[in-house]
Amino acid sequence: MQNTFTQSESRYFYALVAFGLLIAAIGLAAAHYMEQHGHVVTGMNQQVVWGMPHVFAIFMIVAASGVLNVAAIGSVFGKIAYKGRAPLAGMLSIAMLAGGLAVLMLDLGRPDRVIVAATNFNPTSVFAWNLPLYSGLFFLVSLYMWALLERRMNGWVKPVGIAVFTWRIILTTGTGLIFAFLVARQAYGSAVLPPMFLVMSFTWGLAVFHVVQSAMYAWNGKTLDPAILHRMKNLLGIFVIGTLYLVAAYHLTNLYFAKQAAFEHFILRDGGLYPVLFWGGYVMFGSLLPLLLIFLPGLGKPKFVVAASLLVILGSFALLYVFIIGGQVFPLSIFPGYEVSSNFGDGQIASYHPSLPEFLLGFGGLAIAFLITIVGVRVIDSLLPHDRVERRHQEAG
Amino acid sequence: MSDEVNLNRRQFLTKASAAVAGIAIAPGMLLFDFAHGRPLGEAASNAVRWGMLIDTTQCDSGCNECVTACSKENGWPEAKSSTDVQWIRKVELKQISTGRQSSLPMMCQHCAEPPCVDVCPTAASFKRADGIVLVDKHRCIGCRYCMMACPYKARSFVHEAVIDHDSDMPRGKGTVESCTLCVHRVDKGEAPACVEACAKAGHRAILFGDLNDPNSEIYLRIRSVTTSQLRADLGLNPGISFVGL
Numbered sequence: 001m002q003n004t005f006t007q008s009e010s011r012y013f014y015a016l017v018a019f020g021l022l023i024a025a026i027g028l029a030a031a032h033y034m035e036q037h038g039h040v041v042t043g044m045n046q047q048v049v050w051g052m053p054h055v056f057a058i059f060m061i062v063a064a065s066g067v068l069n070v071a072a073i074g075s076v077f078g079k080i081a082y083k084g085r086a087p088l089a090g091m092l093s094i095a096m097l098a099g100g101l102a103v104l105m106l107d108l109g110r111p112d113r114v115i116v117a118a119t120n121f122n123p124t125s126v127f128a129w130n131l132p133l134y135s136g137l138f139f140l141v142s143l144y145m146w147a148l149l150e151r152r153m154n155g156w157v158k159p160v161g162i163a164v165f166t167w168r169i170i171l172t173t174g175t176g177l178i179f180a181f182l183v184a185r186q187a188y189g190s191a192v193l194p195p196m197f198l199v200m201s202f203t204w205g206l207a208v209f210h211v212v213q214s215a216m217y218a219w220n221g222k223t224l225d226p227a228i229l230h231r232m233k234n235l236l237g238i239f240v241i242g243t244l245y246l247v248a249a250y251h252l253t254n255l256y257f258a259k260q261a262a263f264e265h266f267i268l269r270d271g272g273l274y275p276v277l278f279w280g281g282y283v284m285f286g287s288l289l290p291l292l293l294i295f296l297p298g299l300g301k302p303k304f305v306v307a308a309s310l311l312v313i314l315g316s317f318a319l320l321y322v323f324i325i326g327g328q329v330f331p332l333s334i335f336p337g338y339e340v341s342s343n344f345g346d347g348q349i350a351s352y353h354p355s356l357p358e359f360l361l362g363f364g365g366l367a368i369a370f371l372i373t374i375v376g377v378r379v380i381d382s383l384l385p386h387d388r389v390e391r392r393h394q395e396a397g
Numbered sequence: 398m399s400d401e402v403n404l405n406r407r408q409f410l411t412k413a414s415a416a417v418a419g420i421a422i423a424p425g426m427l428l429f430d431f432a433h434g435r436p437l438g439e440a441a442s443n444a445v446r447w448g449m450l451i452d453t454t455q456c457d458s459g460c461n462e463c464v465t466a467c468s469k470e471n472g473w474p475e476a477k478s479s480t481d482v483q484w485i486r487k488v489e490l491k492q493i494s495t496g497r498q499s500s501l502p503m504m505c506q507h508c509a510e511p512p513c514v515d516v517c518p519t520a521a522s523f524k525r526a527d528g529i530v531l532v533d534k535h536r537c538i539g540c541r542y543c544m545m546a547c548p549y550k551a552r553s554f555v556h557e558a559v560i561d562h563d564s565d566m567p568r569g570k571g572t573v574e575s576c577t578l579c580v581h582r583v584d585k586g587e588a589p590a591c592v593e594a595c596a597k598a599g600h601r602a603i604l605f606g607d608l609n610d611p612n613s614e615i616y617l618r619i620r621s622v623t624t625s626q627l628r629a630d631l632g633l634n635p636g637i638s639f640v641g642l
């Protein structure tokens with residue numbers, strides 16, 4: 001398979017690269033601005049210490065793990081339709097992990113000290129555990145792609161695929177544990193969070209895969225087999241239902257505990273923006289509407305599936321905003337049974353207004369993922385499988 | 398008979414003068430009875446556990462002396478906006494069931510099992526052998542995970558460049574900081590600035606000392622009155638206890 005591009009295709013590609021580079025550069029400039037002036041130029045404060053960059057970063061890191069499901073279904077569970085998609089899934093995973101980590105690192109108070117994180121390792125810190133988990137995923141996915149794309153290495157696809165599958169489950173568990181181990185705050189400290197993050201990763205990863213796959217096929221002038229889309233859209237629907245189930249379990253258990261009731265009332269009913277984002281953004285537009293687009297008879301066509309996937313992605317941002325920001329603005333319960341006040345926000349709902357540099361840094365991270373993906377697809381032709389060929393194999397098998 | 402009376406009067410006067418002298422130097426001596434400072438170069442020992450007992454019944458809601466003293470001692474400007482740091486703050490409380498009002502100073506609780514130390518990826522947050530929880534400012538990468546983990550909201554993130562800071566207390570933009578229990582003073586055998594200021598203001602609401610020393614006043618007080626720790630349900634065993642909560 002030789003790569004041949006027409007002049008107009010090349011022009012299109014370079015325009016996209018230039019666009020990606022521009023957004024990434026703006027993101028880096030925003031990070032530089034934040035580093036120069038300090039976090040005072042963000043919307044963050046002493047109560048809301050993780051802001052919009054964390055929403056972007058956690059989305060990308062969770063989706064980076066989830067997108068590998070497509071690879072796992074092919075390599076570990078032997079489904080041929082998915083096997084051809086494994087290289088694209090691997091490339092996307094590396095791209096999103098790189099984008100997410102870039103945002104996370106650049107949002108540090110001292111990003112220049114990132115080497116300190118690599119040389120001083122606290123074994124009790126989940127953050128520290130995540131460092132080898134992230135680098136391990138880069139390594140294993142690279143190995144996996146080598147096994148997939150290099151004919152002589154094909155025999156290693158299954159064992160390496162199993163290793164990647166196991167690793168990504170542990171990695172997303174680690175991401176969930178960042179919050180599950182926080183006993184201080186009412187929004188976190190729950191054992192349901194790691195499985196919730198795991199199922200969220202399945203959903204968001206697959207939604208991202210749908211969108212990227214459709215875009216890449218369209219831009220590269222290839223056609224996507226509707227039968228494959230049909231199969232994958234049903235899987236997305238099941239994952240959306242799974243995420244809804246775990247999010248409901250998390251809130252319902254909280255509602256049942258009297259000490260958590262005030263927090264749940266805030267998030268689900270009284271908290272202004274947060275209930276709106278939760279019910280409107282996540283439940284309605286991010287879950288129920290996509291389910292209709294996927295499962296309603298007469299719908300479920302490619303464009304509806306892409307629309308459903310885009311809605312799932314937007315819904316995931318709404319959910320993460322409620323989870324991360326909403327979880328911090330609600331006051332800590334330090335003195336149960338007392339009305340509390342101070343000049344440090346005790347007993348009060350904190351305010352948070354994300355600033356432009358935070359958004360720009362987040363979009364910069366997305367642009368890094370975008371660049372890695374489009375360049376990867378351009379350089380490695382076999383990232384986009386030729387479905388008709390595969391179907392013949394499948395029928396023969 | 399009259400000689401006997403004079404003798405008794407003399408004894409009385411002697412004892413009374415001793416008692417008056419004792420009361421007069423109380424702020425300097427009695428409120429914080431730790432043995433002595435540590436010689437330079439000697440490591441902190443786990444034979445000692447520094448702690449405080451805060452009597453909320455003695456804390457005046459209008460008084461901010463402890464906060465001002467801490468700010469001055471450690472070189473952080475008193476908070477004006479939601480991004481400003483605050484190592485110690487005054488919290489006003491009203492019991493919902495009874496309406497009883499009280500006031501207390503709130504700072505790092507110097508937990509025996511500090512969650513901030515557990516979660517810190519670079520081990521910049523650490524606990525000294527004598528129970529003082531600190532941040533190594535040269536190792537902190539500013540991830541703010543410790544602030545997410547602290548149940549007392551005791552830590553602050555430096556949002557802006559620090560213009561002039563005290564040589565005893567280096568501070569820097571992009572790192573996290575909190576009450577050090579005035580470690581630089583404690584190591585010299587002095588009491589934390591807030592303790593001294595509270596005594597000077599006449600409230601004597603903060604008692605500082607070695608929780609491990611059976612002869613220390615803090616040890617004896619904790620044995621004799623009902624005290625409580627904040628969020629005791631979390632099992633973190635803070636070094637700061639309260640009376641009247």
